[in-house]
Amino acid sequence: MKNxxxxxxxxxxxxxxxxxxxxxxxxxxxxxxxRVRLSLQYLKERHGIIQxxxxxxxxxxxxxxxxxxxxxxxxxxxxxxxxxxxDRKDIAxxxxxxxxxxxxxxxxxxxxxxxxxxxxxxxxxxxxxxAIGVENVGSADFPLTDAQLKANIxxxxxxxxxxxxxxxxxxxxxxxxxxxxxWKETNPKYQTGKNDPGADFMLKVRNDVKELNLKGVxxx
Numbered sequence: 001m002k003n004x005x006x007x008x009x010x011x012x013x014x015x016x017x018x019x020x021x022x023x024x025x026x027x028x029x030x031x032x033x034x035r036v037r038l039s040l041q042y043l044k045e046r047h048g049i050i051q052x053x054x055x056x057x058x059x060x061x062x063x064x065x066x067x068x069x070x071x072x073x074x075x076x077x078x079x080x081x082x083x084x085x086x087d088r089k090d091i092a093x094x095x096x097x098x099x100x101x102x103x104x105x106x107x108x109x110x111x112x113x114x115x116x117x118x119x120x121x122x123x124x125x126x127x128x129x130x131a132i133g134v135e136n137v138g139s140a141d142f143p144l145t146d147a148q149l150k151a152n153i154x155x156x157x158x159x160x161x162x163x164x165x166x167x168x169x170x171x172x173x174x175x176x177x178x179x180x181x182x183w184k185e186t187n188p189k190y191q192t193g194k195n196d197p198g199a200d201f202m203l204k205v206r207n208d209v210k211e212l213n214l215k216g217v218x219x220x
Contacts, residue, residue: 022158027075027112029100031119035081038097039120046094047129047184054120059182060131060167061156061214062124062174063205064101065196067139071106074135078114090192097122101133103155109147111155117162124174125192126185132159136197144201152201153208160212168214170202176217 039054066074078100083092088099100121104112115121123133134155138144159165169176171194177183185191206216 022111022154024103024111024113027114029075029079029114030081031115032081035097038081038095039122042095042097042122043120043129046186047126048186049129049184055118056120056129056131058118058130058132058159058163058165060127060169061159061165062127062131062133062169062171063152063197063202064123064133064135064171065138065140065144065198066104066135067196068137069139069142071104071112071137074104074137075112075114094187094190095122099123101135103133104135104137105148105151105155106137107145107148109145109151111151117159124171125190126183127174127177129184130182132163132165138197140195140198144197149201149204152205156205156209156214157212160209160214165212166215167217168206168209168212169216170199171196172199173202173217180218182218 036054040051043049043051043054068074068077078098080098082096083098091099100114101123102113102115102117102119102121104114106112117132120128121133122128123135124131134152136144136148136152138148156168174194175191
């Protein structure tokens, strides 16, 4: 298309059309003053970032699985602002802020938005301050579905057109960002082992969003 004005108009219409096609159901978890306070504290103490609002500038999309079999069980786990007493001792040692993510995809492919997309969520060590998390109901023993695959592809495309997304990774790849400028975790020894959402799932998603030219793990 040689006419730059026509090209720009076509591009804008394409983005608007895609935004209208994707269906997202808003089902917010509790994001009260307590969660705001804990999120700001986490940003300061874990990422070394001081700010007045619990917002992020998304650069990374991180795909996860919930390790649970139902949407409701994970939603109920994410909903309290604080980790329940005695729960997740491996991460509770650094903060009482509960885990969460911006999105969760149910087994039938329904995309739920759990909070505003640019709000802070605790879902990936070292990168929360710039990462949008997408949880998928499932696990290694409860494989993710074709409907979830399709929904993740649509969501990655939607988010990449809306924000300045540079990276698309699986949760199991997050430690590859250590020793890069994006990694911001004040305790160099703090990390947990992850294998979600599986290498096969990530390969399928990446193959279907190749045109976005998103990076995977950093190359040294």
